[in-house]
Amino acid sequence: MSTPKRYTITAALPYANGPLHIGHLAGAYVAADIYARHLRLQGKEVIFVCGSDEHGAAITIKAKKENTTPKEIVDKYHSMFRDSFEKFGINFDIYHRTSEPIHYETSQEFFRILNDKGDFEVIQRQKCF
Secondary structure, X not given: OOOOOEEEEEOOOOEOOOOOOHHHHHHHHHHHHHHHHHHHHOOOEEEEEEEEEOOOHHHHHHHHHOOOOHHHHHHHHHHHHHHXXXXXXXXXXXXXXXXXHXXXXXXXXXXXXXXXXXXXXXXXXXXXX
């Protein structure tokens, strides 16, 4: 196996419908941060990327419970996430939100490249009933 020229490190995107807790940090982010730091100490080119996941029914449900909008819920928790990561010393090179244009552009480009290479198999759906 050849040695990579550069490394992209990521961790599960926290779902923006409630605060982070120690299980989030210990389960996903500390290990990824340590690995990114380890590679950098070896002189490797590394980018550590993550962001708040803003999509899903749980955010809408939380907004209804709090009599607010999904955007306000996401704004609240995204800010809390950034603050928590900073206070804990986890250093992302990029920490975005899934509503950012770069997220849409990158995911669409990724899909287009795979599709253009013929890496997807289209399967006809059959009725279940």
